[in-house]
Amino acid sequence: MSTAPVVVADDSVVEKRLDDSRPAGWWHLPATATVLGLIALVFFGLRGLPGAESVFALARETDLNPLGLVPERVTLPSQGGAIALSVLALAASAGLWVLQARKARPSRGVRIALIAVFAVAWVLAFMTWVISQRSLDVTTLLQGTIVLAVPLAFGALSGVLSERAGVINIAIEGQLLFGAFGATLVGSLTGNVWLGLLAAPLVALIMGALLALFAVGYQVQQIIVGVVLNVLAIGVTSFFFGTVMRDNPGLFNAPLRLPTLRIPVLADLPVIGRVLFEQNILVYLMWIIVAGLTVALFRTRWGLRVRAVGEHPKAADTVGIAVNLTRWKNVLLGAAVAGLGGATLTIGTGVAFGEEMSAGKGYIALAAMILGRYHPVGALLAALTFAFADSLQLRLGTMSAAEGGVSIPGDFLLMLPYVVALFAVAGVVGRVRVPAANGQPYVKQ
């Protein structure tokens, strides 16, 4: 009786036996990198313009630049520079071969570092080649990147808010469009751009309310609702654009612009000064919202509940969290955030409202959300990546029209941001952990 052995309760984490052999697709990444690196070496380097020079303009004379710490311009021989950068990219791909071949589970940090080195070297090689004989103003390029990233980032944050709570948000496009429309309409009716800024999220709420009503209230298939709402947004805004706005543009569709807020001293720093500290309020709001949402989602009671609703709504219900109410609130909040993104398209850049002016940015924002792994910071970084491609495309478009040297057809350049988005998302899909209950309506008996 006394010798009954004790069977200890085993509450320890199940140790997972990881497979020690290489996964079957281990060579995909290094092989892709190598092929891309060779393309860069051959086309940007060996077949580049011999004797030409590429100039990257950095600091300006007026900048706060003690002792000329940052050079005004960096001049590279186009061919030699591109060859050197391609070789660096190839070295990074060689590193990837070694890393992926030797270990089944290479450390994430080293892998990401190598990929980053490869990407930067490759992009610089491309730029060195494409601006042969010309000069590229880096500050303008980066400033454009930030401006273009704002609608994408706000759109992606809208997606994060709604999909973390389990509602698929394809309607970002429509929310951006409504935001852009509302900002211009109210701004020009009242003649006050700040009222326009306030109106953008409120008008976008209409889209959010419709999405929540059908997706949460009536449990309609969420992807279909989203697509239909996008079409509706295009239809409604085009109707008003074609009627009242065209009849009296001065009253209903005046181009307004939010003032640029320049932060003294900081804005005088070379290169990054004007990029980060000479922007309108929407750009500053973007940083604040990304930081605030990151803390809110992962460190507060609200965030824990939102994530629980998106992962396991029934579990959330059994501890007294109102699942559908949470989803309603988050979809509305997301729509408001996307509305701010829409405002960037009109009052943020100083143009009047135009038909279908969101031009697919909502879908790119969706891609940024997925690439950013449903995390606000990730979404921001992804938005910046896509915006960089877009900004580069804009700069190159104006340049090739002006001078000789290397010229790429304009239509091909227009594809650039979408090609980048396609490759980025294709590379990451399947490895992103989607909220488990995303897209599944919650019904109580």
Place this chain on the structure above:
Amino acid sequence: MKLELRGITKTFGTFVANDAIDLVVEPGEIHSLLGENGAGKSTLMNVLYGLYRPDGGQILLDDRPVSFSDPGDAMAAGIGMVHQHFMLVPVFTVAENMVLGNEPTRGGLLDLAAARKLVCEISARFGFDLDPDALVEDLPVGAQQRVEIIKALSRRAEVLVLDEPTAVLTPYETDELMAIMRQLRDEGTSIVFITHKLREVKAVSDRITVIRRGKVVGEADPSADQAELASLMVGRQVSLAQEKAPAAPGEIALEVEDLRVTDEAGTRTLDGVSFEVRHGEVLGIAGVQGNGQTELTEALLGLQDSVAGSARLEGRQLVGRSTKQILDAGVGFVPEDRTHDALVADFSVAENLVLDQHDRAPFGTAVSMSLKAIAENANKLIPEFDIRTGSAASAASTLSGGNQQKIVMARALNRELALLIASQPTRGVDVGSIEFLHRRILDERDKGTPVVIVSTELDEVTQLADRIAVMYRGRILGIVPGDEDRDVLGLMMAGYTADAAREAVAAGARTTDSQLADEGDIA
């Protein structure tokens, strides 16, 4: 706290799940709710917990009528529930899961330090060893259940409902759970224990209420013998002990060697499994749910992506072949998840009965189906397997779970088999039909077919198997004879090797489960 349910009625469409049920749970007692699968136990508790709205009746707590519109109300009133399917967010930590819905905060942010402290305090009280920062999805099922228990206790539950808590536990973990239940009762918590396992009811209850087809059919005393409880639960005399002739094993039919499965994340879910099955023999695969059984059967059927190793059926390699080729080789398969993997819910019973043979004589050719042969097949099998359906043309989804299972079994057994693989062959089936289905499996064995039975119910494995392989964390810990001691099997399910388990049992490790099995007349 005293809990009283008066005349609770709940209907789903025309189906009456609870029919005027009365139940009184006194403070500090363990009250068992005994009934077969589908008798309405879980529905009743979901009504009590505010998940379902009752169509009639009243809930009283300490003689005051209360009504709950959602689980939050029930919790606030002091009712806690440990659900059959855990209500835990897999990607959250233990601490996060425990405080969800009731989070301590400091300065607007979550106070996870307080949550961790609470986990440690409560788990220390019951001798648990939970790491507050472990992700729930990384914990073994038994530990996940303990997280559920401390989650309920952290909200000061005075009435604790445990819904089929032992389904996922080894016999030893079950014993530990019973000790926790007694400790809680002694501290004054009222416990409602829902189960269909007679032995557990006898071991732990203070009072027993038996439910059959949505109605209370009687109260019983824990001293009642098991046969009496069983007949009360089923509604007639039952004898569960299956007469099994000894097996006459022939040549080796299926030879599995070092079979490995890797999941998407690179985790070995099946880790070098080897065994063989002979003609005319049943190999039982025992083990707690989620220890690689699903991966094993799916790997044999060609349903897993990343499979290494070898599985030869009559010398022919199965690994690397398509599921269609494997089925054509004469493998009959009963998947463990009936609703997702075995039936097309909107297809008729007749169509579901030929799902794996629809393009083959006599039911069809590559381009057309022979509707007549399919109808005749249905007319033959429906009475033979006692499938209770309105007609052969009714959609499979209109049948009860037990009858759906009979369709799956009938389909698998209705042809010349080279191998039968059945996962949970009698899950959700009523006691009488279990007897019949077991008989059919044994007949198949006696015809010389090699049979692999996977079941998490130890009773089922011991009744059917000639040899038993116990799986634990993706491996087979040992293959023992079919008449091995239950306690040895129980220890093996908890990770002991066969020899270590035998030694421990010889040294006196006995579970309540096996002690009661010895005195009861039910195996």
